[in-house]
Amino acid sequence: MQEFIRHHGLVVPLNQENVDTDQIIPKQFLKSIKRTGFGPNLFDEWRYLDEGQPGQDCSQRPLNTDFILNQPQYLGASILLAQKNFGCGSSREHAPWAILEYGIRSVIAPSFADIFFNNSFKNGLLPIVLEQEKIDDLFLEAESEQGCKLDINLESQKITRADGKEYSFEVDPFRRHCLLKGLDDIGISLEDTDLIHSYEQQRRESKPWLFR
Amino acid sequence: MAGSTLYDKLWKDHLVKEREDGTALIYIDRHFLHEVTSPQAFEGLRLANRKPWRIDANLATVDHNVPTTGRDSGIEGIEDSVARLQITTLDDNCDAFGILEYKYQDAQQGIIHVIGPELGATLPGMTVVCGDSHTSTHGAFGCLAHGIGTSEVEHVLATQCLIQKKMKNMLIRIDGKLQPGVSPKDVILAVIGKIGTAGGTGHAIEFAGDVIRNMSMEGRMTVCNMAIEAGARAGMVAVDETTIEYVRGKQFAPTGPSWDAAVKTWRNLKSDPDAQFDQVVEFRAEDIRAQVTWGTSPELVVAIDERVPDPDAQQDPVTREGYKRALKYMGLEAGMLITDIKLDRIFIGSCTNSRIEDLREAAAIVKGKKVASSVKQAMVVPGSGPIKVQAEQEGLDKIFIDAGFEWREPGCSMCLAMNPDRLGAGEHCAATSNRNFESRQGPGGRTHLVSPAMAAAAGIAGHFVDLSKLEVSQ
Numbered sequence: 263m264q265e266f267i268r269h270h271g272l273v274v275p276l277n278q279e280n281v282d283t284d285q286i287i288p289k290q291f292l293k294s295i296k297r298t299g300f301g302p303n304l305f306d307e308w309r310y311l312d313e314g315q316p317g318q319d320c321s322q323r324p325l326n327t328d329f330i331l332n333q334p335q336y337l338g339a340s341i342l343l344a345q346k347n348f349g350c351g352s353s354r355e356h357a358p359w360a361i362l363e364y365g366i367r368s369v370i371a372p373s374f375a376d377i378f379f380n381n382s383f384k385n386g387l388l389p390i391v392l393e394q395e396k397i398d399d400l401f402l403e404a405e406s407e408q409g410c411k412l413d414i415n416l417e418s419q420k421i422t423r424a425d426g427k428e429y430s431f432e433v434d435p436f437r438r439h440c441l442l443k444g445l446d447d448i449g450i451s452l453e454d455t456d457l458i459h460s461y462e463q464q465r466r467e468s469k470p471w472l473f474r
Numbered sequence: 475m476a477g478s479t480l481y482d483k484l485w486k487d488h489l490v491k492e493r494e495d496g497t498a499l500i501y502i503d504r505h506f507l508h509e510v511t512s513p514q515a516f517e518g519l520r521l522a523n524r525k526p527w528r529i530d531a532n533l534a535t536v537d538h539n540v541p542t543t544g545r546d547s548g549i550e551g552i553e554d555s556v557a558r559l560q561i562t563t564l565d566d567n568c569d570a571f572g573i574l575e576y577k578y579q580d581a582q583q584g585i586i587h588v589i590g591p592e593l594g595a596t597l598p599g600m601t602v603v604c605g606d607s608h609t610s611t612h613g614a615f616g617c618l619a620h621g622i623g624t625s626e627v628e629h630v631l632a633t634q635c636l637i638q639k640k641m642k643n644m645l646i647r648i649d650g651k652l653q654p655g656v657s658p659k660d661v662i663l664a665v666i667g668k669i670g671t672a673g674g675t676g677h678a679i680e681f682a683g684d685v686i687r688n689m690s691m692e693g694r695m696t697v698c699n700m701a702i703e704a705g706a707r708a709g710m711v712a713v714d715e716t717t718i719e720y721v722r723g724k725q726f727a728p729t730g731p732s733w734d735a736a737v738k739t740w741r742n743l744k745s746d747p748d749a750q751f752d753q754v755v756e757f758r759a760e761d762i763r764a765q766v767t768w769g770t771s772p773e774l775v776v777a778i779d780e781r782v783p784d785p786d787a788q789q790d791p792v793t794r795e796g797y798k799r800a801l802k803y804m805g806l807e808a809g810m811l812i813t814d815i816k817l818d819r820i821f822i823g824s825c826t827n828s829r830i831e832d833l834r835e836a837a838a839i840v841k842g843k844k845v846a847s848s849v850k851q852a853m854v855v856p857g858s859g860p861i862k863v864q865a866e867q868e869g870l871d872k873i874f875i876d877a878g879f880e881w882r883e884p885g886c887s888m889c890l891a892m893n894p895d896r897l898g899a900g901e902h903c904a905a906t907s908n909r910n911f912e913s914r915q916g917p918g919g920r921t922h923l924v925s926p927a928m929a930a931a932a933g934i935a936g937h938f939v940d941l942s943k944l945e946v947s948q
Contacts, residue, residue, distance in 0.1 A: 277792065277795075278792075278795075278796065278799070279792055279793065279796050280671055280672075280771045280773075280796070282771075282909075282911045284890075284909070284911040284912070284913065284914050285911065285912060285913075288913060288917075289890050289891060289892045289914075290892070292510050292538075292892065293510070293539060293554075293556040293557050293559075293560050293892065294556070294560075295513035295514070295517075295559060295560055295563050296513075296514065297514045297517075297624075307912065307913050307917065313917045316556055317556075345792055346672060347671055347672040347675070347705070350671055350672070350705070350771075351607065351909060351911060352606070352607050352621075352890075352909075353511065353605055353606055353607040353609075353621035353622060353623055354510075354511065354623070355511070355514075355605075355623035355624040355625060358623075373672055373675060374675075375672070375675065375705065376675055376676060376705070376706075376707045377607055377620075377621055377622070377623060377702075377707060380622075380623065380626075381623035381624075381625065381626075384623060384625035384626070385625070434495075434496070434497075434639065435495045435496070436493070436495045436496070436497045436637070439495075446522075447629065447637055448522070448524070448628065448629050448632045448633060450637075451499060451629065451632075451633045451635055451637060452632070452633060454490065454491055454499060454635075457490055457491050457499070458490055458499070458501070458527075458633060458634060458635055461490045461501055462501070462528070462634065465501070469599075469736070469739065470728075470732060471597065471727075471728035471732050471733075471735075471736045472503050472597065472600065473530060474530040474726070
């Protein structure tokens with residue numbers, strides 16, 4: 263997994279509640295058996311004027327210039343600012359894969375859907391929860407003419423604006439540890455192989471019907 | 475000390491290790507797999523030179539992108555080559571590792587959340603996970619069941635465990651007696667309408683009260699299925715005689731002395747009377763009416779006798795814009811009657827509502843009638859092979875076909891339109907599925923989530939109808 267220690271980047275503001283995973287990456291692209299190739303189809307329905315199909319050359323497709331990601335001042339953005347319940351809907355991990363491949367390293371929102379939140383950490387995408395007032399603050403800044411650049415520091419758990427204003431954020435210690443080191447958590451769990459075996463053995467004896 | 479909730483008990487029973495940082499290693503009893511979210515997990519397993527921890531805990535099927543017609547021509551007959559590759563990839567992975575899979579042409583193939591319980595592969599007290607958010611369905615059996623991403627699919631394959639943090643407890647209690655024509659689907663839609671799609675975020679929801687106790691297992695599965703649409707990864711219902719009778723005799727259910735021992739432990743799968751919940755939300759059954767969603771999120775729902783809401787009545791500016799956006803997408807006017815919404819297509823199916831009881835409910839409405847001429851297509855997609863056979867034995871297929879419905883092969887179908895079943899742009903669909911997101915059922919498609927009875931009635935009338943004013947033939 264790609265580590266996340268510190269990131270400096272431009273913010274793109276997506277001012278909508280309940281952005282669901284069907285919007286983040288529409289279903290026709292989920293037929294791939296690979297982990298890569300989803301970036302050009304991030305927000306496909308909103309980003310392009312035509313209907314997206316797997317395997318297309320997206321550079322030739324007509325862009326929806328009204329969509330925020332396509333607006334010139336937000337090109338190259340690597341931080342997505344969103345509203346409540348971001349990532350609701352399906353469990354598709356293709357959603358964080360697509361966001362990351364587009365070049366976004368962090369999503370900041372007042373709340374996230376549980377599964378999306380969890381999936382993000384597994385891939386080196388940092389979801390940050392901030393209080394609504396701070397989010398409103400950042401939207402004002404990001405939607406202003408000069409835009410908004412942020413420095414996100416996972417070690418100190420601080421976000422710093424260009425004008426020096428700081429916001430601190432909370433992050434689960436285990437997830438923070440894995441992100442900072444870029445750790446594969448399967449390896450961490452397998453350190454407890456003996457414990458898992460003994461739990462399983464005891465379960466096999468007390469509840470044999472759970473085993474075939 | 476306060477007693478334990480059902481969720482507390484399930485958590486404790488599956489705890490392998492508690493870590494100082496507040497996370498825990500939780501043992502997984504049952505892992506369901508399907509073609510869409512598993513290939514990258516198997517690939518990851520191979521790349522790391524790892525093997526599945528416990529083969530017999532896994533069960534797979536193909537459901538998301540299988541066509542619902544032309545099953546006889548086999549995998550070679552699937553026109554979409556990308557879908558075909560995903561299907562054969564699951565077959566290859568399951569064959570290579572010895573994982574039990576119900577394949578495309580197997581008699582027991584079906585939607586994973588339908589066949590799991592049907593086979594008795596979902597047993598009370600289990601932890602059940604799958605790379606699909608509607609895994610919450612299995613909570614109806616007193617299980618801790620939730621969706622996971624592909625990284626966690628790989629984690630479960632490799633370790634038989636997940637790293638989890640304990641969720642909070644939420645109780646949703648619905649007491650009283652439902653009005654005629656009000657189904658479990660209406661109950662869960664009404665719940666989502668009240669608490670919102672983020673209402674249950676961070677919580678495991680236990681559904682309780684008279685209404686749940688009097689509900690069949692099919693109904694409880696419908697309710698738990700949509701817990702995720704209320705933001706909760708897991709929904710659950712305590713075990714009672716209804717649960718035990720449903721499981722009895724199922725293919726993978728225990729038998730003989732093992733059955734007796736299992737039942738004894740299952741009877742404890744309920745919250746203690748003095749259990750403490752972090753949140754409690756109560757409903758009166760009598761207040762719940764048939765529900766229809768009007769927007770692009772399951773929380774944008776009203777009762778059948780209401781009108782499409784006015785965005786300008788919303789205080790919060792972001793919500794107001796969201797309402798406007800939803801109305802525009804749905805092609806609806808604020809203030810119009812729900813019963814004036816005309817339908818182009820009808821979809822009866824999905825892991826929410828494709829079980830035998832759902833089909834009976836819909837058939838009772840349809841019997842002896844015809845689909846309205848303004849409806850382009852009405853289809854019924856049974857949740858599994860065995861359900862299809864049972865419905866045919868009961869003559870339900872004939873009722874549907876005579877009325878002008880198409881009778882299809884099992885799969886997820888038009889719930890998410892990964893297969894050829896989909897809406898055209900701008901078309902309104904009465905769907906018994908679970909998500910009305912933009913383009914969910916096909917690019918530009920407009921979904922209205924409803925119960926099987928409402929979908930059936932809308933198919934006959936061509937628009938939504940107040941079921942309480944409808945005569946139903948039994």
